Amino acid sequence: MSPQHRHGADECKAIFARLSEYLDSELDQDLCSKLEGHLDGCPPCVAFLESLRRTVGLVGANNHPTLSDDDRRSIFEAYRRFSPACIPAPRSASLPTRAPGLHPVRSDIVKEMKVNDWLRLIAGAFVLLSVALGYAVSPWFLLFTAFVGANLLQSALTGWCPMMWLLRRLGVQQG
Numbered sequence: 191m192s193p194q195h196r197h198g199a200d201e202c203k204a205i206f207a208r209l210s211e212y213l214d215s216e217l218d219q220d221l222c223s224k225l226e227g228h229l230d231g232c233p234p235c236v237a238f239l240e241s242l243r244r245t246v247g248l249v250g251a252n253n254h255p256t257l258s259d260d261d262r263r264s265i266f267e268a269y270r271r272f273s274p275a276c277i278p279a280p281r282s283a284s285l286p287t288r289a290p291g292l293h294p295v296r297s298d299i300v301k302e303m304k305v306n307d308w309l310r311l312i313a314g315a316f317v318l319l320s321v322a323l324g325y326a327v328s329p330w331f332l333l334f335t336a337f338v339g340a341n342l343l344q345s346a347l348t349g350w351c352p353m354m355w356l357l358r359r360l361g362v363q364q365g
Contacts, residue, residue, distance in 0.1 A: 199348055199349070199350075201228065202228075202232065202234065202235055202347075202348060203348050203350050205225060205228050205229075205232070205235050206235070206238065206344045206348065208221065208225060209238070209239055209242055210242075212225055212239075213239075213242065213243065213246065234347065238343070238344065238347065241340075241343070242340055245336045245339070245340065246333070246336065257325070257326055262326050262327075265322070265325075265326055266326070303362070304362065304363050304364065304365025305354050305357050305358060305362050305363065305364055305365060306354075306365060307365070308357050308362055309351065309353055309354055309357065312353060313338055313342060313353070316334065316335075316338050317335055317338055317339075320332060320334040320335040320338070321335055341353070
């Protein structure tokens with residue numbers, strides 16, 4: 191911690207949980223004052239808040255092209271044709287699923303996956319899905335991409351990740 195950073199990581203985690211509400215002016219005056227008091231003495235939280243402000247501003251400022259219904263249908267059909275090749279085969283299948291140019295998918299891989307593996311899988315899937323929806327449906331879906339990125343950043347800085355907490359509660363092995 192820097193000399194100016196005089197509080198514990200738990201306090202920063204509590205601040206991170208409220209930053210979106212703070213940016214949207216949804217906090218009551220008491221909580222807003224406490225958060226601003228924390229920010230006065232916490233350069234890492236200020237840096238994260240400014241990064242979040244810039245991200246929201248960039249996402250909101252982009253003008254995205256609109257797709258015709260035919261183009262949108264084509265994208266979703268291509269996704270439907272490709273996606274089954276990436277899903278593990280049922281346990282009863284004797285051979286793993288394989289798509290041209292892809293390595294076989296082992297049906298037992300899910301049992302071997304640890305918290306970090308699941309986190310990467312879920313974050314990657316959320317990012318790809320939100321980018322596809324942002325392009326095909328509405329640019330507002332890109333805010334979810336920013337949310338995933340912000341969570342990854344805050345987990346790297348604080349060591350706490352909401353998805354990892356949930357996965358552990360669901361019984362996924364640490365690894």
